[in-house]
Amino acid sequence: MENLKYLSGFNSEFSSEDPRCPESLPKGQNSPQVCPYGLYAEQLSGSAFTAPRSENKRTWLYRIRPSVKHRPFEKFFNSGVVSNWDEEDPDPNQLKWKPFDIPKVKTDFVEGINTICGAGDPKLKHGLAIHVYSCNTDMLNRAFSNSDGDFLIVPQKGTLSIKTEFGKMTVKPNEIAVIQQGMRFTVDLAEPSMGYILEVFGQHFTLPDLGPIGANGLANPRDFLTPVACYEDSDVKNYEVVVKYQGRMFVCRMDHSPFDVVAWHGNYVPYKYDLGKFMVINSVSFDHCDPSIFTVLTCQSEKKGTAIADFVIFPPRWSVQEHTFRPPYYHRNCMSEFMGLILGEYEAKKGAFQPGGATLHSIMTPHGPDFNCFEGASKEALKPCRVADNTQAFMFESCLGLAVTKWGAKTCEKLDADYFKVWQGLQKHFTGPKM
Ligand SMILES: O=C(O)Cc1cc(O)ccc1O
Ligand SMILES: [Fe+2]
Numbered sequence: 001m002e003n004l005k006y007l008s009g010f011n012s013e014f015s016s017e018d019p020r021c022p023e024s025l026p027k028g029q030n031s032p033q034v035c036p037y038g039l040y041a042e043q044l045s046g047s048a049f050t051a052p053r054s055e056n057k058r059t060w061l062y063r064i065r066p067s068v069k070h071r072p073f074e075k076f077f078n079s080g081v082v083s084n085w086d087e088e089d090p091d092p093n094q095l096k097w098k099p100f101d102i103p104k105v106k107t108d109f110v111e112g113i114n115t116i117c118g119a120g121d122p123k124l125k126h127g128l129a130i131h132v133y134s135c136n137t138d139m140l141n142r143a144f145s146n147s148d149g150d151f152l153i154v155p156q157k158g159t160l161s162i163k164t165e166f167g168k169m170t171v172k173p174n175e176i177a178v179i180q181q182g183m184r185f186t187v188d189l190a191e192p193s194m195g196y197i198l199e200v201f202g203q204h205f206t207l208p209d210l211g212p213i214g215a216n217g218l219a220n221p222r223d224f225l226t227p228v229a230c231y232e233d234s235d236v237k238n239y240e241v242v243v244k245y246q247g248r249m250f251v252c253r254m255d256h257s258p259f260d261v262v263a264w265h266g267n268y269v270p271y272k273y274d275l276g277k278f279m280v281i282n283s284v285s286f287d288h289c290d291p292s293i294f295t296v297l298t299c300q301s302e303k304k305g306t307a308i309a310d311f312v313i314f315p316p317r318w319s320v321q322e323h324t325f326r327p328p329y330y331h332r333n334c335m336s337e338f339m340g341l342i343l344g345e346y347e348a349k350k351g352a353f354q355p356g357g358a359t360l361h362s363i364m365t366p367h368g369p370d371f372n373c374f375e376g377a378s379k380e381a382l383k384p385c386r387v388a389d390n391t392q393a394f395m396f397e398s399c400l401g402l403a404v405t406k407w408g409a410k411t412c413e414k415l416d417a418d419y420f421k422v423w424q425g426l427q428k429h430f431t432g433p434k435m
Helices: 371-379 406-410 419-423
Strands: 006-008 013-019 039-044 058-064 095-097 113-121 126-136 142-146 151-155 161-166 169-171 175-180 185-188 194-201 224-229 238-245 247-252 261-266 271-274 295-300 306-312 315-321 336-343 356-359 385-387 392-398
Touching: 113 406, 126 306, 126 392, 151 336, 161 175, 161 261, 169 224, 194 306, 194 392
Parallel strands: 142 238
Antiparallel strands: 006 224, 013 261, 039 058, 058 261, 095 356, 113 126, 126 194, 142 185, 151 175, 151 194, 161 169, 161 185, 175 271, 224 271, 238 247, 295 306, 306 392, 315 385, 336 356, 336 392
């Protein structure tokens, strides 16, 4: 695997030149009459021109050909991506999916994306979709770009080599990548691969505020890594660019690789993050903290403190709380909770929930520790102990009600009809008088 260089920082202004073309970034202006090396200047906007400066996002790309040189878009049929949330009746049950399979037929990253649940409308720039990707071959002469929103990619199996217009990054399980609206990328595989994608339609991801935690902690900005410029000048007949647009997939063909950006500067960039770098904060006295303390990235709604989607992890950590039931509490939530498991076990559901699977606990659907977890944690000696070593579970939490797609409910054939049984052994322990 290539030893790649990265730029470090979150929400930073970066600039990058491919070392093969020194001085390729125009000096002192964005649109010179003629750009260095005969490049074309192209701006990629990730916010309205007039968005407040703190939220304004754009990047200038200096490329061999402008992106507009392509033939017309046609429908791309080979896709399980939807944003139609009426395919199935609503289901308020606790849902659990067994691990998703690697496809048996040749399938690349973009062909291997299936939408499992979601809410909202990419046309209205409001909502989210959760997808599973599962693939076994490289995207040969094919790029993908999402006009509807941002992708947060969570690999569970297999390292992804992602080539973007900004440069290359490798993303392995226990790392994540964010590729924002309109950024073209292609994915090569080291082995058959599977993972989860959180797509948000409206806003971009930000780091959560830290409040009284102070200036440092949780995911630190310098641990977010952005690729460096790396162009390819290849004249390929029929290079395909697949685009997700208004919830449907389209493809256009062109006569060259779209990864022909020689230099770029700006603050609208793809990035990756190693979940192992997360600085975990928790109670060192008593009680179970809400999982929001483990928020890596958030996509805020217009309602203060309420997320269209939070990306939350459950990292390895010490558990030291005294006189406390230490696992997650029993819970009914006005938010939707979709969980996946990258590695190991989830403390509230050891055994039942397997890596590569998923659960969905919908709005106000009761959930919490299974029978074994409750019985064990109610009796355990409360010594300091490691929780979740060699494990990583995560949650996509949303204020919206998530509808399960036909693929999620039926086609994938992974829903576990017996999931409810993990709670049926819970006993009455009441010691008060029977009235
Ligand atoms: O439901 C879950 O397992 C997620 C979760 C974890 C936790 O530690 C507290 C609340 C919560 O919803
Ligand atoms: Fe919960």
